[in-house]
Amino acid sequence: xxxxxETGPDLVQLTQTLSITCTVSGFSLTTYNVHWVRQPPGxxxxxxxxxxxxxxxxxxxxxxSRLSISRDTSKSQVFLKMNSLQTDDTAKYFCxxxxxxxxxxxxxxxxxxxxxx
Amino acid sequence: DVVLTQSPATLSVTPGExxxxxxxxxxxxxxxxxxxxxxxxxxxxxxxxxxSQSISGIPSRFSGSGSGTxxxxxxxxxxxxxxxxxxxxxxxxxxxxxxxxTKLELK
Numbered sequence: 001x002x003x004x005x006e007t008g009p010d011l012v013q014l015t016q017t018l019s020i021t022c023t024v025s026g027f028s029l030t031t032y033n034v035h036w037v038r039q040p041p042g043x044x045x046x047x048x049x050x051x052x053x054x055x056x057x058x059x060x061x062x063x064x065s066r067l068s069i070s071r072d073t074s075k076s077q078v079f080l081k082m083n084s085l086q087t088d089d090t091a092k093y094f095c096x097x098x099x100x101x102x103x104x105x106x107x108x109x110x111x112x113x114x115x116x117x
Numbered sequence: 118d119v120v121l122t123q124s125p126a127t128l129s130v131t132p133g134e135x136x137x138x139x140x141x142x143x144x145x146x147x148x149x150x151x152x153x154x155x156x157x158x159x160x161x162x163x164x165x166x167x168x169s170q171s172i173s174g175i176p177s178r179f180s181g182s183g184s185g186t187x188x189x190x191x192x193x194x195x196x197x198x199x200x201x202x203x204x205x206x207x208x209x210x211x212x213x214x215x216x217x218x219t220k221l222e223l224k
Contacts, residue, residue: 035213045161045204047213060212094160101167102208103151107160 002026004034004095004108012085014117022078022095022108029053029071033098034078036069038091039110046091051078085115119143119207123216129224130195138219140188140205149209152181152190155218156201164203165190195221 008020022034036048049059051069059067068081092112096104120143130136148168153161163172165181168188178193192199200223205216
């Protein structure tokens, strides 16, 4: 069945780099797109960026040049890297997929990341 | 970026009643408007896509309507399990954006 699972650190130091892996199963990264969405504690959802099925990427300009998304199709993994972390980057980070639709039909359970000074 | 404004922020409901949640876009998103339900400590769940298209496995009491800038999610006969936060999301243009959510609570 379709699954997405995020793995990453619980705690990251201020100004350091966050790395999260989304491992998928039940579908191919060359067919489906994978997106990153984050949610600060008690707040709403924010789209961060996408890894398109063809290998291209798009990013929310709110993250300027801090964000990078890549993938390894042989391992069915999509990677998020974000540098220069600040306390307001504390959030649950989700990966989610879509296909032709611009809606997200499956989501991972998310990984909660706290940025600590 | 397209701003989505959801109202009300909180809605107190009685089981069995019919309710409507609003999502208004700062510019036209055609029908590229999707609705999600999120319960505490869970991931969002897709309820309605493209404003009014139903999703397999979602109860028929959930329905959506609208186009352009004004959209509505309706629940016909609220159940206790529906007490959650509801988000709209536009997929018409990048960056995709979400509304701030409407929280359903028990009256």
